[in-house]
Amino acid sequence: RKEVEQDPGPFNVPEGATVAFNCTYSNSASQSFFWYRQDCRKEPKLLMSVYSSGNEDGRFTAQLNRASQYISLLIRDSKLSDSATYLCVVRLPSGGSNYKLTFGKGTLLTVNP
Amino acid sequence: DTEVTQTPKHLVMGMTNKKSLKCEQHMGHRAMYWYKQKAKKPPELMFVYSYEKLSINESVPSRFSPECPNSSLLNLHLHALQPEDSALYLCASSQDGTISYNEQFFGPGTRLTVL
Numbered sequence: 001r002k003e004v005e006q007d008p009g010p011f012n013v014p015e016g017a018t019v020a021f022n023c024t025y026s027n028s029a030s031q032s033f034f035w036y037r038q039d040c041r042k043e044p045k046l047l048m049s050v051y052s053s054g055n056e057d058g059r060f061t062a063q064l065n066r067a068s069q070y071i072s073l074l075i076r077d078s079k080l081s082d083s084a085t086y087l088c089v090v091r092l093p094s095g096g097s098n099y100k101l102t103f104g105k106g107t108l109l110t111v112n113p
Numbered sequence: 114d115t116e117v118t119q120t121p122k123h124l125v126m127g128m129t130n131k132k133s134l135k136c137e138q139h140m141g142h143r144a145m146y147w148y149k150q151k152a153k154k155p156p157e158l159m160f161v162y163s164y165e166k167l168s169i170n171e172s173v174p175s176r177f178s179p180e181c182p183n184s185s186l187l188n189l190h191l192h193a194l195q196p197e198d199s200a201l202y203l204c205a206s207s208q209d210g211t212i213s214y215n216e217q218f219f220g221p222g223t224r225l226t227v228l
Contacts, residue, residue, distance in 0.1 A: 041201075041224075042221065042222075043203055044156065044219050045219070046216050049216060094169055096168070097211040098163060098169055099211070100158050100169060101158065103157075106155055
């Protein structure tokens, strides 16, 4: 089983739609969770950290269910500028006192006019 | 300022060349990272430096040699690369590599082509 699995996509939605991304992780020792977005031929940019109580930032809502090892990202009222690849990212202990990020394969979102 | 800078933006090199990639951050971060990303794949961790010491090497071939001259700079020395090493090389930094919730910030990457 892969460490981080995401919806394979791609997702094509009209402007104004609500779109949900799902992600599961296999290692119960995972410590912290993030959503990054990556535009074509650009670097990943942090979209939001995901907290146990769930968190919201404008049109974006992230949820974490540690019991089910499941993370989600909801985008409301999608804009053309939301078109990007969304990466689910989990931080795992990696020996000693170190941590490393493990990335899902990403889900491509295209928002159409 | 949450900027990580990388030079060069693009690099084309032959299999016998020696080149270096450079990364710099002035956020006072004490952990720096090298990732490799192939097209349509997620980034893969290569190396982690924590407080200027190499703390993670993800079994990267020796033709890639990292160096951390000081807390703001990270280099990746390249020698005798193969065409399959062509990829986007991303540098990242975080405040402290030993704290799990620290967010990582990525530089724009160096797009490397090995001929």
